[in-house]
Amino acid sequence: MTAERTLPLPGLASAPRPNFAWARHYLRSRAFGWTLVALMLVAWQVTASAIFMPELPSLSAIGAEWVLQMREGELAPALLETLRVAAIGYAIAAVAGITVGFLMGRVRIIWAMAEPFVELLRQIPISAILPLLILYLGVDDALRIVIVVIVASFPILLNSFAGARSLSRTMRLTAETFRLSWWQTQVEIGLPAALPYILVGMRQALAMTLVMAVITGMLAGNSGIGYFILEAQQVLNVRALFAGVLTVAAVGYLLNAIFLLIERRLTRWRAIGTAGD
Amino acid sequence: MSAVRIRGVGKRYTTATGETVTGLSPVSLSIEPGSFISIVGRSGCGKSTLLRLVAGLEQPTAGAVEIDGAPVAAPPDSVRYVFQNYAESLLPWKTVRENIRFGLRHAYALEGREADPRQWDAVIEEKLAEVGLHGISGRYPAELSGGMQQRVAIARALASRPRILLLDEPFSAVDALSRAKLQDLLLDVWRSHGLTILFVTHDIDEALYLSDRVIVLAPGGKGIEEDAPVTVSRPRDQIETRAHETYLNLRGEILHRVLQEGAPA
Numbered sequence: 001m002t003a004e005r006t007l008p009l010p011g012l013a014s015a016p017r018p019n020f021a022w023a024r025h026y027l028r029s030r031a032f033g034w035t036l037v038a039l040m041l042v043a044w045q046v047t048a049s050a051i052f053m054p055e056l057p058s059l060s061a062i063g064a065e066w067v068l069q070m071r072e073g074e075l076a077p078a079l080l081e082t083l084r085v086a087a088i089g090y091a092i093a094a095v096a097g098i099t100v101g102f103l104m105g106r107v108r109i110i111w112a113m114a115e116p117f118v119e120l121l122r123q124i125p126i127s128a129i130l131p132l133l134i135l136y137l138g139v140d141d142a143l144r145i146v147i148v149v150i151v152a153s154f155p156i157l158l159n160s161f162a163g164a165r166s167l168s169r170t171m172r173l174t175a176e177t178f179r180l181s182w183w184q185t186q187v188e189i190g191l192p193a194a195l196p197y198i199l200v201g202m203r204q205a206l207a208m209t210l211v212m213a214v215i216t217g218m219l220a221g222n223s224g225i226g227y228f229i230l231e232a233q234q235v236l237n238v239r240a241l242f243a244g245v246l247t248v249a250a251v252g253y254l255l256n257a258i259f260l261l262i263e264r265r266l267t268r269w270r271a272i273g274t275a276g277d
Numbered sequence: 278m279s280a281v282r283i284r285g286v287g288k289r290y291t292t293a294t295g296e297t298v299t300g301l302s303p304v305s306l307s308i309e310p311g312s313f314i315s316i317v318g319r320s321g322c323g324k325s326t327l328l329r330l331v332a333g334l335e336q337p338t339a340g341a342v343e344i345d346g347a348p349v350a351a352p353p354d355s356v357r358y359v360f361q362n363y364a365e366s367l368l369p370w371k372t373v374r375e376n377i378r379f380g381l382r383h384a385y386a387l388e389g390r391e392a393d394p395r396q397w398d399a400v401i402e403e404k405l406a407e408v409g410l411h412g413i414s415g416r417y418p419a420e421l422s423g424g425m426q427q428r429v430a431i432a433r434a435l436a437s438r439p440r441i442l443l444l445d446e447p448f449s450a451v452d453a454l455s456r457a458k459l460q461d462l463l464l465d466v467w468r469s470h471g472l473t474i475l476f477v478t479h480d481i482d483e484a485l486y487l488s489d490r491v492i493v494l495a496p497g498g499k500g501i502e503e504d505a506p507v508t509v510s511r512p513r514d515q516i517e518t519r520a521h522e523t524y525l526n527l528r529g530e531i532l533h534r535v536l537q538e539g540a541p542a
Contacts, residue, residue: 168362170360170362170365170366173329173334173358174358174360174365174366176333176334177334177357178379178437179351179352179354179383180383188368188379189368192368192370195370269369269371269417272419
């Protein structure tokens with residue numbers, strides 16, 4: 001079955017026409033986009049070196065500032081602080097979102113009880129309840145973490161719910177005929193079946209988590225990389241400002257890449273195409 | 278004592294609009310231990326419903342099912358069900374080995390080596406060999422053909438040591454050549470495990486080839502139309518049995534009966 005697929009198609013390999021396969025492959029891969037990013041950075045560097053603009057420092061100057069800020073300045077501790085808030089908030093959101101969302105999908109009475117709350121709460125923009133949150137929680141750690149939790153829980157909850165609902169009738173009956181208890185059914189069949197959905201929710205939430213962790217540092221005005229950026233703006237240190245912004249972009253990209261790696265590993269079975277009979 | 282006793286079992290459903298629909302008019306059947314029974318009939322005759330009622334996956338609205346003399350309220354320990362839709366019945370996130378292990382973990386009663394989980398890797402390979410599969414235990418179901426997946430599903434069911442096996446159109450999604458091989462495989466495991474088998478199919482040839490007895494259900498859930506013993510000798514052979522005079526006569530009779538029924542196909 002699989003052996004047949006590796007056989008070369010007759011008549012194609014020996015085609016005499018010039019072969020542009022590599023170009024097509026390149027233009028259809030992400031390498032193309034990365035090349036554009038690199039070109040843009042080069043253009044930036046050249047422009048900023050040729051013409052002096054206080055509002056657009058050269059990349060090399062930003063790089064030097066980044067090293068300085070990471071070594072001796074506030075960037076490293078600020079980044080760690082933001083990541084700490086993000087990690088705590090994300091972990092709480094994941095546990096709460098998966099538990100509530102999954103149970104809503106599997107237990108009718110929990111769905112009946114929780115659905116109105118969920119549907120009401122998720123309509124409210126976080127900015128609308130911010131004054132209330134500050135009133136109740138002050139401008140401390142608690143506020144920052146709670147904001148991350150609120151924002152990150154919803155995508156996880158909604159996707160976990162969809163995943164729990166995705167359990168097919170045949171799978172449910174399979175659990176019944178093998179006499180699985182309610183608990184075994186959830187753990188051995190419900191959760192694994194929902195996992196791809198849960199991971200989609202967690203990846204959406206991951207991006208939102210970092211954004212919120214940065215913003216809360218600005219709101220509360222006293223911590224994290226958000227505050228670092230705000231402060232750089234106030235003292236008109238444009239290089240530090242760029243260093244902060246680019247750090248957030250890089251960290252966000254890295255976290256997403258790590259997540260994708262874990263996701264692919266956990267749902268390897270899905271990547272396999274269905275073989276023919 | 279009968280392995281399965283079906284006493285006036287019927288099923289009525291209430292639709293979303295509040296109508297009552299007859300899924301199956303009350304039927305009675307007594308199935309001897311170790312026999313191979315097929316249930317045939319057109320779509321909507323209630324054959325799958327009857328199988329799910331015997332499996333305890335649905336509750337009857339009339340009558341009762343008894344397995345080994347005990348009434349069925351929930352899926353019984355000694356009964357396993359093989360679904361038509363193997364792609365969703367096998368757990369796609371588990372490899373073949375893990376799927377068979379699932380069968381062992383949720384077994385009715387394990388004896389000898391099988392009772393020792395440390396021996397399971399060897400036991401799993403034996404189970405797979407029994408259904409004609411070798412060297413695929415590390416693969417995921419989606420990497421296998423339909424016929425191979427259904428073999429894994431049968432091996433998983435056997436791993437949980439059932440005494441009664443229920444199969445709901447298990448080979449209808451498999452190509453014709455694989456189907457003939459799967460039929461012979463099923464006869465082999467039926468004999469070697471001393472199973473009682475209830476087999477639902479819409480294929481009259483398949484039913485006759487496999488069974489000791491063929492039950493024909495009337496269309497529209499009206500109950501049993503015919504209960505025909507299949508007296509063709511065993512072991513059966515895909516070519517000889519299907520050319521056997523008794524087989525051909527029975528086939529003609531049953532086909533005639535099913536085709537005569539007025540309802541459109």
